[in-house]
Amino acid sequence: MTATASEDTTAPAVEGPAHFHHLAEDTLQGLFLHRPEPISQFWDARRLGVALGATLYVPATRPNLAEVISRRFASGVMTMVIDLEDAVADHEEPAAIASAIAAIAELEGTPAGQMLLFVRVRTAEQIETIASLTGGSDVLTGFVIPKFDAHNAIHALQAVRTAGTATGRHLWAMPVLESAAIVHRETRDDQLSLLSSHLDEYRDIVPAVRIGATDMCGLFGIRRDRDLTIYDVRVAADAIASVVNHLGRADGGHVITGPVWEYFADHERRFAPTLRHTPFRDHDAVWFRQELVSRDMDGLLREIALDRANGMNGKTVIHPRHVAPVHALSAVTHEEYHDALDVLATEAGGVARSSYGNKMNEMKPHRNWANRVMDRAAAFGVTNSGISFVDLLTAADVAA
Template sequence: MSGVSHFRHLPDDVLDDLFLRRPQTLTVDSSPRRIAFALGATLYVPATRSDLTSVIRRRADSGVTSMVIDLEDAVDDDHQHAALESAITAVNELAEQRWSALLLFIRIRTPDQIATIVERLAPGHALAGFVLPKFEAATGEVALAAVAQAARQTGHRLYAMPVLETAAVVHRETRDDELVRVREILNRYRDLVLAVRIGATDICGLFGIRRDRDVTIYDVRVAADVIASIVNMLGRSDRTGFVITGPVWEYFANHERMFAPTLRHTPFRNNDAVVFRKQLVNRDLDGLLREIALDHANGISGKTVIHPAHVGIVHALSCVTEEEYRDALDIADHEGGGAQPSAFRNKMNELKPHRNWALDVLDRAAVFGVTRHDVNFVDLLTAWSGE
């Protein structure tokens, strides 16, 4: 990875208007936690795409910072061999072009594919690692060991992102024991594990549920319970936790709505963007906006996405406001505890309880930048989309 930065596709004058502190460029030598935050909206693309290399490059040019070439659920059984060949070819073509402008991963179907892929990669490849689906204690260590072996073999740092989505994690009678065992395995490979992903589609599938676009994943109680348990076990801020990424939002086209949109009119009227709000609502993206807000409220960073239209929304809502940034600096600068009013005089900052929050905000500020005081999410969204 030569360098990844958010909003890099926008002109300098637009960046200056939006940001008090611009997003920093991250490299392979950056803090793994910051790289994990930099995943942002991770866009999945089927390995069977005929124009895979050009798709990856186009998406990077449009602001995507992480992509996954999918060999698993997006590819049917009859096309597995062709998909594997396509993925290897794409990574090698990018190496030949000396191109590495985003974090690129391959989602494998079976652990043995890791060695097959790595053995055929060209020198100087830009592969950042592997997504490990259906990860569970009984079989997951094999996949992590394969990633570790691949990194040793190539002398190239490779990350792993396990996906939690199997019955052992989901069902109440096995969940706690399973998550404890998963945590023990992940801790043994901590240097490799970039982030833990949540497979909400598979989780819902175990109950015959496909959530409607009128609701968020947090309205599906059985799925929300699983997410809460994963964050509780694996997302702690006591040096035992990992970055947890948000589940996929499946929808991107309009439909007949049962409920009124919850997206407020005022920010869009104030920004002369009423038509833009209508476009968001017509494409069900107001539901995505709400779910991202709930992701953040539940300790989750970034999101799996399956459509380019989702990327800018995830990134816009990941930026740090000037108010958050000033609060985080005030809290991080004091280790003795106590409480003090925010510099914005609208809340109390409790220095010990809020410290972990503050440190995460400073990492997120480095990755996504700090917006100016008069900039809101509508400004970011309209700048991203060119409205």
């Protein structure tokens, strides 16, 4: 696939596995016009941020942690976070750190050791400790920084940069925005303006900014129902919109990832399922639609679509079943790809009918969108004509 301006073509050619690597060869040929490219930790920050996809959290105290991570990788998970924070009780912290370090050592030299693997720390001080105890391991991609705000931003980001220098590794930092100062209206704009400046200073080590919607809702005593998306919870939706407005702009902003979807089992419904019958009927997969509805996946699919519509890529997930929907909706369709090619073919501006003959492409207003499509195309591939997210989901389901 042709490189775009967002690629760092001078970076070392160190590559890992690609998204959908768990699917059979004949399945990949049937699904993709252009397959996902092997992910390199030396991609530029924006493209790597897009490539994160579904980021699966696992408690550091999970028994047989390295085995669990390896199993998830084999099922198509490409990004994981070993969690030392909310998922770990206070008295378990020392054991959790030891478990994380042992798992990283055990994954060295294995296929799963090539995935994007982060550690979510409790404090900036843990960054130096974990980086030094892992000995500059290639397995460790970087750190997730919770409760990130203007008060602790520089200290935490500098800790990641210092740890990378000390270990001879390019370690990445993923901040999580979930603090009260960012959510409350009277402090939000000042906080985000300061954070924008701090993040710009450390742009080379920040692939994405994550949103902690569960903590945001918790500030108001809210837990969103599984019949609703996060965008139905106005206080959270307002905060998310402000984050994207300040930090996710096309002219030098950062990748913002979608918040977690926390449900994964059937429940009594008050509203009709939001998943249309037509795409599944057209692909002889009506049975699969019912299966998705029974797993509460229709709400997840709708929220993923709304994440994209609101300027975000990828998503935090807490269940392996959620990975395939995120990746299926991240792949670039044949139509999207050709629209993007048309837009990027000229810098002169103007308007032209799309190759599919169903829309108008405006060359200047749609250019930033087209560049982002190319980042997704590199990470998640371009589907063959006639292939939809239903095909990708069913293929992943069969592989599982």
